[in-house]
Amino acid sequence: LTGRTVSTTKLIGLDWGTSSLRAYRLEADGAVVEVRHSALGIMRLPAEGGFERAFDEVCGDWVRAHASPVIACGMVGSAQGWREAPYVEVPAGIDQLAQALTPLAVAGGARIHIVPGLILRGALPNVMRGEETQVAGLLGGGDALVCLPGSHSKWVSVAGERIVHFVTFMTGEVYAALAAHTILGRTLRAPAKPDDEAFDRGVAVARSPAGRRGLLATIFSTRTLGLVGQLSPEAQADYLSGVLVGHEVAAMAADAAQPIVLAGADDLCRRYQRALALFGLGPVTIAPDAAARGLWRVAVSAGLVR
């Protein structure tokens, strides 16, 4: 007996994106025993100390207390991240991700293993970083279409145990740009609580024959319905959101004749579930936070944990 406490922590997992960082402490079989949220995304790092300091603030105590390996996914592995982890080409499954981890030694002796992003080559290439790990946490449930709504929504086609295809929609970011930087924002007021009726109305417009004109045309109705007194300023935000999400879902409807899995922030999943229901798509299930499970599975496949 050395007198030292035997740690039951098996893995520290980081989901480190552009605008936030989520840290998980995992024990045997990937059980999450502690979660920390931080706003220290890679574009919001401390002015002094950058990545090292953010890492230390968020999980330095875990690293010092436990001799467990660290695995990270997301934009931390991008060209603007801490260490670039080159993309892996689809089709790819957990093994391909595990075989391409990029190691990074940090001060104090910790070693971070960064999960690669995925790239789809072709006439219109597509990329993801972080979502591949969330999907890795969901693999094994059979063929499905996984929708990860967000600033850049991803629709990921899963066949067997592999990601075979995916599409990116800039829905969240386009919404923010339209609401803040076009004429639509002049009359739009943030509602006190989500206005589901206005959201559904926007989805219905995207799904209607008028929706075939595309969103450059349909979004203008946010303003004109306001002008004629048929859409209040407080309803315009969720209406516009519905129009955009409706166009996104309409674009995927032809591919969505299979089980759909939603993963992401609660409010976004709820909105997308409404939109999918209005299009008559599904069955739809909402997966609980999948990143921790994906980080664990990749770590197991890489032999970081036994």
Next chain:
Amino acid sequence: LTGRTVSTTKLIGLDWGTSSLRAYRLEADGAVVEVRHSALGIMRLPAEGGFERAFDEVCGDWVRAHASPVIACGMVGSAQGWREAPYVEVPAGIDQLAQALTPLAVAGGARIHIVPGLILRGALPNVMRGEETQVAGLLGGGDALVCLPGSHSKWVSVAGERIVHFVTFMTGEVYAALAAHTILGRTLRAPAKPDDEAFDRGVAVARSPAGRRGLLATIFSTRTLGLVGQLSPEAQADYLSGVLVGHEVAAMAADAAQPIVLAGADDLCRRYQRALALFGLGPVTIAPDAAARGLWRVAVSAGLVR
């Protein structure tokens, strides 16, 4: 003989929009003998003096020298304008515009007659201000689809001598918001001169099977093609422009089996002409500045000039 010079000026016409003001001095038969361009759009008025001062700066000398009537179209007649000129419903022709002029007496004795905008009622209302006058300048050439590209592009269906329908696409404004306020702008560099090849490539993407995903998906290729080294930063601006204009033209393609008339700024007309050609639409003609002719025709119909 009184010794006073007899003025040959018959009409002063103003095309007064959000970001600019164009003034025309017209003689018999609507011949334009002088044009002035000003940046004094209704959102860029002098801090002191506002509309009155802008009007005086741009054409006060004309008003004092000639006893001719003044007619104005555009956002000057909006709720945010100098005097609101209520919308007229489509279908409408020159006579309906002329019968709904809103008079405005200004200091010094001048009287401005403001042309109404048009409104299309229905499930998704649509509005225009200023474009109706440009189209009025083009009426008489038979049935056509008139495209007025711009910040808010208008596609106007003309049957006989009347405007019967129109659609608005927020293409120009959405382009500006995407380029300045999303991740796409981070790698995009303004080219030294228009890059037609990049523009055509963007149009082709919108027209391709991948274009059916809609622009929320296709615009992301501006970034990913850059990431894989297939689209230079200098080519990304015109590529993105091509993607957006391509989606706009694609949305109208089913309605475009008739003569198309383009009216607007030279560079925009040139771009849209390229896009229409890539879609195999037309015949396409570019109409020279139509606003002055439209102002003249409405003034004649209203009895302001003989």
